[in-house]
Amino acid sequence: MRTAISTLAVRGATTVRQALEILHDEERTPIAGATDLFVALNFGTLTMRRFVDIWNVDELRRIAVDGDTLVIGALATYTDLIRSPMIAARLPMLAEASRLVGGPQIQNRGTIGGNIANASPAGDSLPILSAVDAVVVLRSVTGERRVAFRDFYTGYRESVRRRDELIVAVEIPPVPGRQWFRKVGTRAAQAISKVVIAGVRDGQSLRLALGSVAPTVVRARRAEAALAEGRSIDEAVDALRADITPIDDVRSTADYRHLVSANLVRRFLTETR
């Protein structure tokens, strides 16, 4: 049954400083586009009751290049990512992934920071951030710290973000080589991923990450290592089986996710050869 709205408490913030002070004073969940929140609310599975709304913190909307690092503000929406010339030039697969998130309404509200914070294993941008070795920028009233994306998640819907911290940006170092992205979501729009995969190939160097096949987004370390050691595609695909731990759920099956992950890795390796 739908959660009663009157049981929710929301405070608004218009600056990062204000948001951080609120988070410092009391335990609240930051929300921006609230696209994930409303699904849980309608389904009656929402556990949080107290929120800080940061949608109007405009300083977090910026997409910029700083030195050779691409810096994406946490509140950049999917629509912002689709329209950004900097994303098109440096990380086109993120624009491609953004076009496949929900529909235009979700793309207008959903943010990259929200996708990271929500920590769903099915988050469409997450395999990309993993494959390109992104860095998550966290800020609190006591200061700022940078966490490598690979160290960010600690378990299913759990991360190293402290309750008083806000994700303010994600930093992307230069991505040499070919980018490759594929989402498998059963229908052409408004779909949640069953398997989502992002890869970068630069000569012999390969980076590969998958979503919806484990409690968190995963980097395919064993498959990457097999290829780095010069082993065959078949051996790399075999190694992938140990990188992922998919399950049966309402959207798909473990068997299907294993099979499709293997097929797509094979396709990635073939197409970028």
Place this chain on the structure above:
Amino acid sequence: MTRWVGASVPRKDGIGKATGQARYADDLVFPGMLHGRTVRSTVPRGRVRSIRLDFDASGFTIVDFRDVPGRNVCDLIEQDQPFLVERDVRHMAEPILLLAHEDRERLLSANVAIEYDAADAVFDPLRSEGVLKAIDIVKGDVDAAMGNADVIVEGTYRTGHQEHVYIEPNGVIAVPEGDGVVVYGSLQCPFYVIKALKSLLGANRHIRVVQTETGGGFGGKEEYPSMIAGHAALLALKSGRPVKIVYDRVEDMVATTKRHPSIVRHRTGVTRDGRLVAMDVEVVLDGGAYVTLSPVVLSRGCIHAAGPYRCDNTRIRGRAMFTNTPPNGAFRGFGAPQTEFAVEVHMERIAEALGMDPVTLREINALVPGDTTATGQVMHDDCSARLVLDEAVRRTDFRAKRTAYRGTNRAVGLSLFYHGAGFTGSGERTLNSKARLDLTERGVRIAVGSTEIGQGTRTMHAQIVAEALGVPYETIEVAQPDTSVVADSGPTVASRTCMVVGKILEECAAEMKARLGGLSPSEYFAKHGGFSVLKTYEPPDWIQWDDHTYRGDAYATFAWGCDVVELEMDRDTFEVRPIALTAVHEFGRPIHPALARGQIEGGTAQGMGYALLEHVVMRNGEMANAQLTNYIIPTSLDTPEFDIVMLENPYPGGPFGAKGLGELPMDGPGPAVVNALRALALDVREIPATPEHLAECALR
């Protein structure tokens, strides 16, 4: 030549819906209105041991079975389903307690703790011992004929649940009126609600039902609104105030009816040259926890189970079984999409077994005038199986494509299907439907209980009356279905609203025209005042039907269809992309071509969803993916380009030659899609053919 019939005139409900002026149930607010909520079971089977209210009950109206003034059963075919559980729970989400409060938020926050003695539940209809209805259709001698066949082909075919996904969930408002209630609601059959409420509240109580603008039904608002209307009425009577109950999407999906899952076994004897000599068919439907409409769904399913084919020796044995899921119910097609899926995939397998082209097999066996169906019904000139098949094959270049695509990821598939219009057998005679035309100071008013649920009832009825009366379409008014105002023209179901109710209206108009004696309606009214013409449906006199032996004329006529789908499958992900779909339909004559095309496109898209995407995940008897996020229906991007062809073959018993159309488009896409997938060397025999299922087929 006709002026209004056959023209795509503006819809009567178009401007209201386009501008947002149309008022749906949830738009209505009454002074002092409370909101109602249904507290439901959380076990699939068991007994209620205790109920504890964990909230401050001030300001709440609370109703349980003891508050029922009449009989605590929903009066449908049987009287077995309680409005509120007394002791025994037979399925998940069964209504136990009703709460009402003027503050929706307090209502949602109220916690009710219910303890149960749980019992073992049955979810597999093949393991159930409860037969809800059995039907046997026998023609010729199947066992003897099977012995003479050159080849025998056997197979089992399965279809899953399907959710209606009407855009507006179920919702009603009950308002105290006199000693009873008036119910405003989103519903298909206002007089069904009257019958159910008379039983619930007492036969002598005042009851009136008004259909509000309705956002889709697809059968999902045929029988279910009686339940929710009963709940709102109980709360309204106890509180003395108007009570609104509008389900959200989750509650609607979890608690209300779905399409019946089916398991159909075929054993068919054929000659080497492709003639069907014996068809032995067994149909099993999962009825869910109560009878509801399952007996008639089974009936229509069985009658269509042998497909549009000639076979002198046919045996169809049908069983609908009780299980511990919410009752399955009416859904566009009403049993026929399930059984026609099975027979059409089976025909493809027979062609494979014979090494024969699937079109040729169908050409040899398709019904032609003079042939008889499984129930012994003789086909007349309105039988168009070959007409639609030939046209679909010709315009898609089916045989050439089939050959050209061999060995690629692209394929074409075909299905041939039919759908009986109107109630089965003697059903229309029993219904005795009425329609009325009123001459008023404003012009001519249609007063029927048929509901507009998006399919175009108001528009199409007004066209028929305008044509028959010889007056402009714009001058025809259509009364809102209010049971105190309109005639009981029977339920808005079974592809009967145009063919049956439209026919009565045509006759009303003819009589009104005669009485006007050459005057226009306004001239007549000025001179003589108003009058009404009330008429009753007369089914064709040749219809003979025996409900005990299931022999005779099952339907006054059938509509016919042939679908050809072209699709591509990704061999890595088993995702299927439909590319083009040609639907050749013959349904007498379209009254409103644009609306008819809309029915075909919409029904075909719904059938494509049924075939490929729509998977109701049941866990412990409850729909686990009861959200549009995870119950996947096709979006416009998933829908192929349509080539819709409407062939005409007028049926003399329908208005201006029209037959029923609403359900026909649902029957074809499932088997056409699976037959295309079979051409990709996947042995698919069930739907939904999700990528997960196709991957399993590929690995088998």
